[in-house]
Amino acid sequence: MGLNPTMNDVAREANVALKTVSRFVNGETNINPILAARIADAISTLGYRRNLAAASIRPGWTSKTLGLVIGDLANPYYSVLTRAIESYARSRGYLVISASSDENGVQHDLLVDRLLEQRIDGLIVVPPTEAGRDWSTIPPPIPPLVLLDRPLDVPAADVVIADNTGGAREGVAELVRNGCRRVAWISDSPSIYTVRERYAGYRQALEESGIPFDESLVTTTAHTSEDAAAAVANAMRSSGADAIFAGNNRASVGALLAFRDNGRLPLIGFDDFEAAQLSTPAVSVVSPDIPEMGRLSAELVLDRVAGSTRPPVTHMLPTKLTLRGSERV
Amino acid sequence: MGLNPTMNDVAREANVALKTVSRFVNGETNINPILAARIADAISTLGYRRNLAAASIRPGWTSKTLGLVIGDLANPYYSVLTRAIESYARSRGYLVISASSDENGVQHDLLVDRLLEQRIDGLIVVPPTEAGRDWSTIPPPIPPLVLLDRPLDVPAADVVIADNTGGAREGVAELVRNGCRRVAWISDSPSIYTVRERYAGYRQALEESGIPFDESLVTTTAHTSEDAAAAVANAMRSSGADAIFAGNNRASVGALLAFRDNGRLPLIGFDDFEAAQLSTPAVSVVSPDIPEMGRLSAELVLDRVAGSTRPPVTHMLPTKLTLRGSERV
DNA sequence: TTGTATGCGTTATCAT
DNA sequence: ATGATAACGCATACAA
Numbered sequence A, B: 001m002g003l004n005p006t007m008n009d010v011a012r013e014a015n016v017a018l019k020t021v022s023r024f025v026n027g028e029t030n031i032n033p034i035l036a037a038r039i040a041d042a043i044s045t046l047g048y049r050r051n052l053a054a055a056s057i058r059p060g061w062t063s064k065t066l067g068l069v070i071g072d073l074a075n076p077y078y079s080v081l082t083r084a085i086e087s088y089a090r091s092r093g094y095l096v097i098s099a100s101s102d103e104n105g106v107q108h109d110l111l112v113d114r115l116l117e118q119r120i121d122g123l124i125v126v127p128p129t130e131a132g133r134d135w136s137t138i139p140p141p142i143p144p145l146v147l148l149d150r151p152l153d154v155p156a157a158d159v160v161i162a163d164n165t166g167g168a169r170e171g172v173a174e175l176v177r178n179g180c181r182r183v184a185w186i187s188d189s190p191s192i193y194t195v196r197e198r199y200a201g202y203r204q205a206l207e208e209s210g211i212p213f214d215e216s217l218v219t220t221t222a223h224t225s226e227d228a229a230a231a232v233a234n235a236m237r238s239s240g241a242d243a244i245f246a247g248n249n250r251a252s253v254g255a256l257l258a259f260r261d262n263g264r265l266p267l268i269g270f271d272d273f274e275a276a277q278l279s280t281p282a283v284s285v286v287s288p289d290i291p292e293m294g295r296l297s298a299e300l301v302l303d304r305v306a307g308s309t310r311p312p313v314t315h316m317l318p319t320k321l322t323l324r325g326s327e328r329v
Numbered sequence C: 001t002t003g004t005a006t007g008c009g010t011t012a013t014c015a016t
Numbered sequence D: 001a002t003g004a005t006a007a008c009g010c011a012t013a014c015a016a
Helices: A007-014 A018-025 A033-046 A052-056 A076-091 A105-117 A164-177 A193-208 A225-237 A249-262 A290-305 B007-014 B018-025 B033-046 B052-056 B076-091 B105-117 B164-177 B193-208 B225-237 B249-262 B290-305
Strands: A065-070 A095-100 A122-125 A145-148 A158-162 A183-186 A243-246 A267-270 A284-288 A314-317 A319-322 B065-070 B095-100 B122-125 B145-148 B158-162 B183-186 B243-246 B267-270 B284-288 B314-317 B319-322
Touching: A007 A018, A007 A033, A018 A033, A052 B052, A065 A076, A065 A105, A065 A290, A076 A095, A076 A290, A076 B076, A076 B095, A095 A105, A095 B076, A095 B095, A105 A122, A122 A290, A145 A290, A158 A164, A158 A290, A164 A183, A164 A193, A164 A243, A164 A267, A164 A284, A164 A319, A183 A193, A183 A225, A183 A249, A225 A243, A225 A249, A243 A249, A249 A267, A284 A290, A290 A314, B007 B018, B007 B033, B018 B033, B065 B076, B065 B105, B065 B290, B076 B095, B076 B290, B095 B105, B105 B122, B122 B290, B145 B290, B158 B164, B158 B290, B164 B183, B164 B193, B164 B243, B164 B267, B164 B284, B164 B319, B183 B193, B183 B225, B183 B249, B225 B243, B225 B249, B243 B249, B249 B267, B284 B290, B290 B314
Parallel strands: A065 A095, A065 A122, A122 A145, A145 A158, A158 A314, A183 A243, A243 A267, A267 A284, B065 B095, B065 B122, B122 B145, B145 B158, B158 B314, B183 B243, B243 B267, B267 B284
Antiparallel strands: A284 A319, B284 B319
């Protein structure tokens, strides 16, 4: 291994002053070509690499690093989000340290603290399902912060969310437009923000169509695809459902599983998933623009890192209804 | 925002020496309880957070950070890998900076350089499809390095790969055991390491079964699912194939697409994918243990970070054949 | 244009 | 047990 050569080593090797090497490394122009050449030589013979960690502790300098706390990187939703953030950040010279909270508030808080200690320049966070500590108890200064996917009451933070209510409303309305009158709702628990929002859209669509609400068509206990499959089967057999709206992709998968044994019903799901296009007929979905949500978050946080003092904003991004066939029979 | 309080600020506030605060923060025990309490108070009133970047430049101290360069985080294969690495790393106190190369050698090299400058303690790398610069041209010292998924001739590096050849061989043999004699091979280009290895397994299985090799059954130009679908359709119509072995999950998806219009053939694919379990019949696959590959990589690199000088090893992890029904009719 | 001296926030040495 | 001082690798006033 050996030790890492420092700027001082380069200076000695090239027979110039430390400061001249610093200038060279930082790409300043006012520098004697002769010395520059000597320095370049010294750098390559020594294999010098600058130590960004050391540079970052100087006043006015930063780590050129962003922190990101999500639920679970193995979940395609989060990995696509993370990739979008990474891409935009890198286009502006930033690296991303991402960490998974497993939706656990304690773990989430630990990660936030660690990232703060690592002196990331900005922070993007998807608040965990099991709420963590109140942000107001974290002593300032806190670097630029973006709340992603789920809003929270943090005065200084920008917020980027999807129009969950509008999306669900549009999806349900499409089913109704196709003649369905008894649309079943299948989802996870309403204690989850996105579920609440989407469910509100379901209710809105029914109301706007003058369709009476029937509680027996609603399931909000489907935590897994298997749960959802059972709920869908039940809605078909016992509740006289004539269509299914799936509140997330696990619920959609559950519906497909249920359809194997029980025939099929018109179906629209929230959130896209890989299998949606392969099933027959392909599954129609309303889905947020995940890459754009990621990109925008990174842009907002980096603008603030760069000095923007614009008042905090909440961006609610529209969803998109993709009709693939499953919305009718 | 305001500035970040430093250890010095805490010392002044608590009326103790800088070093005492350092001791307190680093959890040393030999410290007067009275002073400790004063320090704790000062820390919380000032909202002091330790600056790990500053700490890391001290000799013998490190960034407690791992670098990871993969192909594309939005690809489930890589995101599951990354998640496994992240989990293990965090269990040992490390954060992970991951970056996507898009399989582009130039971008890959840029990222490696940047991570080296950021002074990550260890590096895990999936060498890009389009080869980057030779590692031997990177001047030492290079931190502990693990080559993941694809081997490369780097003397000091540990290597973690899957048994691609053995896996493909097992999958093809299963099709043969079910009576198939004309197994078509559908894959991406053999310029890709994993493709080459898997294809070798295909050839081995044929040879061991005494089945003559027929070039007309082989397609190695399927870069997308659509390409693969066309190739599968062609194999069914023109080449008299009686089974399909898909060299990766895009090829598997292509086969499913082709089956829509052309009936179906026994199918086994390499690499698992979400839709595999939803299709009817569910798709059988041979797949590497991705989480274990990630975990092992992180373990190897962190053991070296912790001082292990064990000679470099190559771990070839076994694959698993999951039979779900598609292997017969 | 080049160099000297100082400081960033932290830990380590060595005295007290 | 505690503290003054130096050092880590780097950048920046300020001098030369």
